[in-house]
């Protein structure tokens with residue numbers, strides 16, 4: 634099966650797992666695996682850029698990763714800082730917009746500074762939006778969004794009756810981004826590990842045994858092909874979907890699909906106040 638360039642996902646999200654095991658298999662320490670993992674990041678970003686995939690979100694450090702040995706945590710933040718510095722010229726040259734999603738609190742100050750620099754210097758680009766989930770947790774993101782919604786309500790911005798799924802999404806880190814169409818997890822585990830819990834409601838999930846440092850362009854293309862072989866129904870019948878595909882030939886999520894999935898949200902009305910996604 635050939636990759637159909639007309640039917641690519643708009644947004645791919647990746648849980649990059651297996652760096653540690655990759656290193657251990659080579660009698661090296663886990664940090665070595667993370668370094669090799671950074672090379673795999675480069676190749677997937679380039680591939681998205683070449684194919685014209687518009688959004689790529691990578692899970693690089695979860696809220697739970699703080700439980701790792703101190704030495705590994707320190708090395709991971711060091712590696713991330715170095716990577717952000719070294720990749721900034723590439724991001725600029727390739728018109729890639731960089732975003733951090735996750736909690737700023739707890740991130741080492743020097744990394745935070747580098748994140749802000751990368752975000753500021755690439756804010757006007759849009760050919761590819763690369764979001765790095767750092768100090769991120771899906772449940773934490775949802776509770777944070779609920780707090781922001783309540784704060785707006787207390788300030789008179791809206792009433793409780795205005796809460797609906799679409800409105801609520803505007804309080805997430807990913808406000809304004811389409812939901813992922815495809816989630817890839819490498820490293821053989823079959824779980825989502827607190828990643829984009831709200832946003833992946835209708836994503837296709839792809840799991841592979843390949844350890845992240847070994848995940849290359851060909852593997853990424855394989856995942857895209859598998860995505861294209863799936864029938865995305867959004868609650869419709871298979872016949873309805875095939876009729877619609879005959880018209881558009883596209884299998885990424887459309888706002889009309891989401892609107893219909895959320896058709897029960899009759900009370901959803903536009904709001905005036907939009908939460909600051911980074912506050």
Ligand code: FPP
Pocket residue numbers: 649650651652653654655663667668670671674691692693694698712713716765820845
């Ligand atoms: C999971 O592998 C990987 C991480 C917790 C960190 C992800 C970091 C990278 C891919 C490298 C740096 C990233 C960037 C953006 C430069 P694991 O350690 O859990 O592997 P294991 O399951 O084999 O132990």
